[in-house]
Each structure stands twice: as structure tokens, then as C-alpha cells.
Amino acid sequence: MRLINSPHSILAYGTLGLLLNLSFDRDLRARIIELGLLPRLVEFLQQDQAPFQCVVSILYNLTIDELNRAAFAPTDCVPMLMEEVLRTEDSDHAMVEVLALFVNLAMDKDCAVLMCENGGLGAIINASLDCNDALLMKIVRNISRHEGDMKHGFMDHIDALASSVVANPPDEVLVEMLGVFGNLTIPNFNFHQLVVEYDLLDFIIEQLLPAAADDDIVLQVITVIGTILSDEDCADQVARSGIVQNLMELLAARQEDDEMVLQIVFVFYKLLFYESSRKIIMSHPKTITYLIDLMYDKNAEIKRVCNGALTIVMQFDEEWAVKIRDRRFEAHNEGWINAMQGDIVGDYGMDDPYADEYADDVYDANDLDGYGHADGGYGDYNDYGDELEDDELELDAGDYGGDYIGDYGGRPGLRDEPHMMAGARY
Numbered sequence: 001m002r003l004i005n006s007p008h009s010i011l012a013y014g015t016l017g018l019l020l021n022l023s024f025d026r027d028l029r030a031r032i033i034e035l036g037l038l039p040r041l042v043e044f045l046q047q048d049q050a051p052f053q054c055v056v057s058i059l060y061n062l063t064i065d066e067l068n069r070a071a072f073a074p075t076d077c078v079p080m081l082m083e084e085v086l087r088t089e090d091s092d093h094a095m096v097e098v099l100a101l102f103v104n105l106a107m108d109k110d111c112a113v114l115m116c117e118n119g120g121l122g123a124i125i126n127a128s129l130d131c132n133d134a135l136l137m138k139i140v141r142n143i144s145r146h147e148g149d150m151k152h153g154f155m156d157h158i159d160a161l162a163s164s165v166v167a168n169p170p171d172e173v174l175v176e177m178l179g180v181f182g183n184l185t186i187p188n189f190n191f192h193q194l195v196v197e198y199d200l201l202d203f204i205i206e207q208l209l210p211a212a213a214d215d216d217i218v219l220q221v222i223t224v225i226g227t228i229l230s231d232e233d234c235a236d237q238v239a240r241s242g243i244v245q246n247l248m249e250l251l252a253a254r255q256e257d258d259e260m261v262l263q264i265v266f267v268f269y270k271l272l273f274y275e276s277s278r279k280i281i282m283s284h285p286k287t288i289t290y291l292i293d294l295m296y297d298k299n300a301e302i303k304r305v306c307n308g309a310l311t312i313v314m315q316f317d318e319e320w321a322v323k324i325r326d327r328r329f330e331a332h333n334e335g336w337i338n339a340m341q342g343d344i345v346g347d348y349g350m351d352d353p354y355a356d357e358y359a360d361d362v363y364d365a366n367d368l369d370g371y372g373h374a375d376g377g378y379g380d381y382n383d384y385g386d387e388l389e390d391d392e393l394e395l396d397a398g399d400y401g402g403d404y405i406g407d408y409g410g411r412p413g414l415r416d417e418p419h420m421m422a423g424a425r426y
Contacts, residue, residue, distance in 0.1 A: 265291065
């Protein structure tokens with residue numbers, strides 16, 4: 001602490017090199033924040049003689065940890081570096097590190113708000129589109145993740161983004177652009193008009209063709225589909241376009257990719273949400289069969305969305321309702337049998353790691369209530385994965401124009417990781 005505050009600049013600047021090496025350790029990064037060194041590090045950014053790249057590298061390393069990012073908002077770090085971020089004609093190494101720093105800071109809502117102030121959001125979007133820079137667009141993407149007024153700030157720029165998406169940008173930029181669109185879950189926005197004006201549906205179909213794009217692009221395209229389906233007019237278009245068949249083929253081919261499966265299942269959920277598209281998707285028996293197969297997937301998010309989708313199916317098709325109730329009953333019995341087998345094996349000195357999970361789940365047909373699930377066990381689920389009471393069927397149309405079922409509570413997704421620069425010692 002004394003060294004970095006030394007009045008002798010050579011000693012203070014030399015200490016920065018030591019701090020940089022220490023900042024590659026998670027515990028020491030937390031300690032740097034705890035000691036209050038961050039404001040002092042930010043002050044060095046204003047000193048012409050200070051090793052700018054070294055300081056930015058330390059700040060970048062600190063932002064790798066989610067808990068550290070909030071400490072940047074009260075400092076002047078974001079306002080100080082905005083000019084550097086927007087200096088698109090310069091592509092030296094220090095510039096790349098500043099961009100990487102902002103990519104991570106944009107994941108903190110308070111820091112993202114600072115970036116958007118005084119026209120900052122528009123400036124970053126315009127700079128990223130002008131130079132087709134993937135890191136700049138990744139900053140935009142991370143800003144778009146935050147709920148509230150920031151999403152509405154994209155309304156003035158959504159046409160420029162849509163035009164750029166269909167203009168064949170580099171793949172690494174396209175992934176980020178699609179990620180921005182996928183995050184723009186804005187209630188009551190007219191996505192149908194946007195889709196029609198920029199032929200986005202044709203673009204989506206093209207990207208979903210076999211071997212047409214890499215997996216990262218395909219995943220983001222599916223995310224975009226889920227977002228535009230908040231508009232019922234888009235739901236009817238998507239259902240009639242043949243995209244459902246493409247998604248089923250992808251689901252069969254990418255069974256081990258949890259994020260891909262999750263986003264495809266979410267699209268099926270949204271298509272089941274509206275009456276017009278519901279009839280079309282339920283005419284594809286394999287779609288419902290896939291949902292039933294995934295009902296007890298090991299991934300909790302996939303299970304939750306599947307249960308929301310199947311709850312809709314059960315309300316509108318009695319034949320499928322019987323099959324879903326039977327599958328749930330079979331799953332409970334299977335769990336009970338496994339538990340009993342574990343007890344038997346345990347008598348011979350071997351433990352069944354799943355025995356405790358099913359020890360209390362003993363069911364027979366008489367235990368099932370009118371909805372086909374056991375009291376106190378796994379039952380029908382609402383859109384949030386919570387068990388529905390017998391008289392609670394989520395008949396709220398909500399803000400999304402659905403006729404019967406309340407909309408799913410936000411886009412599902414697996415945890416985002418911080419940006420890691422190539423060669424980072426971490």
C-alpha cells in the first residue's frame with residue numbers, strides 16, 4: 001500500500017509490475033479490492049508517465065471475478081476509458097486490453113449504465129458497426145443483457161443492427177450481433193415488422209441448414225427465434241416456415257449440448273404458447289415426444305422449460321396428457337425401484353448414491369390425483385418450474401398476448417463466463 005502511494009514515481013510505477021503478477025491469483029485479486037487499491041490504480045490512468053498498458057492489464061485481471069466488477073462503478077474508470085474504447089482507428093495491444101476490460105465491466109449493471117450515459121451506447125454501437133469489431137460488439141451484447149431501461153435504449157439502434165446482421169459480417173461479429181438481438185426481450189415490441197422489413201426469417205432459415213454455419217452462430221440464431229416469438233405474428237410465421245423440422249433435426253444431432261437443447265426447447269415452448277402456432281407444432285408428434293424424453297433431463301433448466309411446455313400440451317390434448325401422466329408415473333416407479341435395489345445392494349456392503357433421493361418416493365396408481373401426479377411429488381409445473389396446485393393452471397394471458405398460459409419468466413440460459421484474453425495466465 002505504501003509503495004504504490006509513494007511520492008517517487010519510479011518506485012510507484014515499479015510496484016505496478018508486481019501488482020500485475022499478483023493479479024493473476026484469484027485470492028490476491030480479491031485482496032487488492034479489499035485494500036482499496038482500485039481507486040489508486042484508476043488514478044494512474046490519468047498520469048502520462050504511468051505504464052498505461054500495465055495498469056489496464058491489472059484492471060482487466062480484476063474484472064475476471066464477478067464480485068470485483070461492482071467496485072469499478074464508483075470510480076472514474078469507465079468515463080476515463082470511453083475515449084480509448086471509441087478510438088477505432090487504433091488497434092494496438094493496449095487498445096485490445098481496454099476493450100477486453102470493458103467487455104467484462106459491461107456485465108455489471110452499474111458499469112453498463114455508465115457506459116450508456118451521454119449517448120455512450122449509440123457511440124459504441126456505431127463504432128462496432130463501422131469497423132466490424134467483435135470485441136466492441138461483445139461490449140454491446142453484454143450491455144443488452146441487463147433488464148430495465150437499458151434494453152429500451154436499443155430501440156433507436158435496432159434497425160441498424162438488423163441491417164448489419166443480414167449484410168454478411170465476419171462470423172465472430174455475427175455471433176455477437178445475434179447475441180444482442182437474442183437479449184432484446186422487449187415487451188410489446190413489433191418484432192414482426194422488423195422480421196419482414198429485413199427478411200430476417202429467410203436469414204434464419206439459411207443459417208439453420210445443415211453445415212451452413214458453425215455451432216456458435218446456430219445457437220445464437222435459435223436464441224433470436226425465441227426472442228422474436230414474443231410477438232404472436234412472428235410465432236405464426238415461424239411455425240409455418242419449416243423451422244420446426246430443422247430444430248428437431250438439430251435437437252437429435254446436438255443432444256449432448258445442453259445450451260443448444262435448452263434454447264430449442266424454449267422455442268418449442270413459445271410456439272406452444274400461442275393458439276395459431278400451437279396447432280402447427282402439435283401436428284409434429286416427434287416434437288412432443290422429444291419434450292417428454294427431456295422431461296427428466298439432468299439439466300434443471302431444461303427440465304423446467306420442458307415441464308412448462310408439457311403443461312400447455314396437457315391442457316389442450318387429452319391423448320398427449322395421458323401419455324405424459326404415464327411417463328411421470330413410470331419415472332416415479334423407476335426411481336423407487338432404483339432406491340429399493342440400492343437398499344438390497346447396500347446389505348452387501350455397497351452404497352447406492354441415489355437411494356436417498358428416492359427413499360420417500362413410493363407411488364402406486366392410487367396415489368395419483370386428478371392431474372396424474374402424486375401428492376407431494378413431482379407434479380404439473382407452471383412456467384417457472386413451481387408445482388401447480390390442482391386449481392392453478394396459470395390462466396394469465398400476461399403482457400405477451402397469449403390466450404391461456406402465462407409466459408415463461410425470462411429467457412433461460414446457462415451461466416455466462418467472463419471474457420478471457422488469449423494468453424492470459426489464469
